[in-house]
Amino acid sequence: MPFKLRSNKINNIVKELRKASNTHAKQADRLDKINKSPMTKKMGDFKHSDAPDAKGKFKELSASSLANWMIRSRKGNLSKIISSLNQQVVFKRNKDPKYAAKMRRTMDIVRNKIGKKE
Numbered sequence: 001m002p003f004k005l006r007s008n009k010i011n012n013i014v015k016e017l018r019k020a021s022n023t024h025a026k027q028a029d030r031l032d033k034i035n036k037s038p039m040t041k042k043m044g045d046f047k048h049s050d051a052p053d054a055k056g057k058f059k060e061l062s063a064s065s066l067a068n069w070m071i072r073s074r075k076g077n078l079s080k081i082i083s084s085l086n087q088q089v090v091f092k093r094n095k096d097p098k099y100a101a102k103m104r105r106t107m108d109i110v111r112n113k114i115g116k117k118e
Contacts, residue, residue, distance in 0.1 A: 051080060058088055063102050067109040081110050 010031060017028035052073050061069060074080040085103045093100040 049080075051084065058103070059099070063105040064109055066102075066106050067113060070106070070110060071113060076114060078110070078114050078116055082107055085110070 014028045014032050017024040017031070057066060057069060070081045070084065074084070085107045088103045089100045092103075
């Protein structure tokens with residue numbers, strides 16, 4: 001959200017500069033180029049997953065129980081399961097290393113149960 005606000009403000013300034021004069025229009029071109037550079041991170045729209053909410057199951061369940069629940073709730077789709085678990089690892093790896101290790105163990109269990117190796 002902060003990026004969008006900043007981007008919108010810059011776009012408004014660019015429009016005003018273009019109206020002012022030729023000199024200002026060149027400045028507007030520079031600002032526009034900076035604002036739309038490939039280095040600028042632009043995220044797409046948020047998309048809700050069709051997977052059910054975990055409602056605390058990631059913390060409560062053991063690694064094998066969590067693996068079973070994930071397989072059932074995501075209909076055996078390995079990519080969705082691994083993505084969910086990987087997201088948990090990335091968010092918690094520094095704050096709670098034990099939790100991240102549990103998610104990695106769960107990934108291994110899921111791969112074994114579904115029959116795919118990394």
